[in-house]
Each structure stands twice: as structure tokens, then as C-alpha cells.
Amino acid sequence: MKTKQDFPSINERKAEGVKENGDAYKVLIVDDSMFVTKQISQILTSEGFDVVGTASDGQQGVEKYKELYPNVDVVTMDITMPKMDGVSALEQIIEFDKNAVVVMISALGKQDLVKKSLLVGAKNYIVKPLDRKKVLERILMSLNQ
Numbered sequence: 165m166k167t168k169q170d171f172p173s174i175n176e177r178k179a180e181g182v183k184e185n186g187d188a189y190k191v192l193i194v195d196d197s198m199f200v201t202k203q204i205s206q207i208l209t210s211e212g213f214d215v216v217g218t219a220s221d222g223q224q225g226v227e228k229y230k231e232l233y234p235n236v237d238v239v240t241m242d243i244t245m246p247k248m249d250g251v252s253a254l255e256q257i258i259e260f261d262k263n264a265v266v267v268m269i270s271a272l273g274k275q276d277l278v279k280k281s282l283l284v285g286a287k288n289y290i291v292k293p294l295d296r297k298k299v300l301e302r303i304l305m306s307l308n309q
């Protein structure tokens with residue numbers, strides 16, 4: 165009978181969305197585009213992350229964060245959204261929880277808003293169109309920062 169030692173390299177890689185203790189990282193996705201929300205969600209769940217909530221504008225994002233707190237490890241925050249933009253929502257989340265881990269999702273050409281977000285306390289940012297590798301890399305960087 166073959167043992168695990170016969171296949172040393174198979175399934176050795178740990179899913180990126182899972183902590184050392186085996187728990188999945190919990191994610192809140194805030195974006196007014198259903199397409200982008202689905203895209204982020206698919207990338208993250210395929211790596212074992214747990215999407216615990218979604219919100220389609222900044223105001224709802226802040227409310228969801230407070231409601232889920234402390235059971236959110238990372239927030240992806242779109243910049244351009246109705247009712248309340250992502251930078252204002254970020255400010256309110258940081259005001260509520262200064263240790264919040266927020267990664268901004270930006271369209272091309274929004275460098276000023278990205279800079280402002282980083283000053284306010286966003287841990288990282290990702291520019292659209294979203295690339296799977298970059299999404300995972302930036303989110304993991306922000307969690308290990």
C-alpha cells in the first residue's frame with residue numbers, strides 16, 4: 165500500500181486564507197459593483213478565506229463592520245461608491261477600530277485618493293482590473309503587517 169511518503173509534494177501547500185491554527189481569515193467586501201464583489205469573493209474563497217459579509221455602499225460597509233466586529237480580519241474597500249465613498253467609510257472604521265485591516269480597491273487614476281487612504285490607515289491597495297495573484301498578495305501582506 166502506498167503511504168503519504170510516496171507522494172511528498174502533493175497537497176503540501178496550505179491554503180493562503182487559513183491561519184496557522186486552521187481558522188479561515190474572515191473578510192468583509194464593500195463594493196457597489198456586484199461583479200467586483202463576486203470576483204473578490206471567488207478569488208478569496210478559492211484560497212480558504214471566509215467571506216462573512218458584503219456591503220454595497222460605504223455607509224452599509226461601516227454598519228456591517230460594527231455589526232461583525234470583532235469577527236472580521238480584513239475589509240476590501242472600494243473607493244468610488246454611492247451614499248458614502250470608500251475613503252470616508254475607511255475613516256469611520258478606523259475611528260471605531262484603530263487596528264482595522266482595510267485594503268482599498270481602486271480604479272486607475274485615483275492615486276490621490278489611494279494616498280489619502282494610506283495616510284488615514286488603509287494597510288494596502290489594489291488597482292482594478294483585479295488580478296488574482298495581486299489580490300491574494302496584497303491581502304496577505306496587509307494581514308501580516
Ligand SMILES: [Mg+2]
Pocket residue numbers: 195196197242243244245
Ligand atoms: Mg465602485
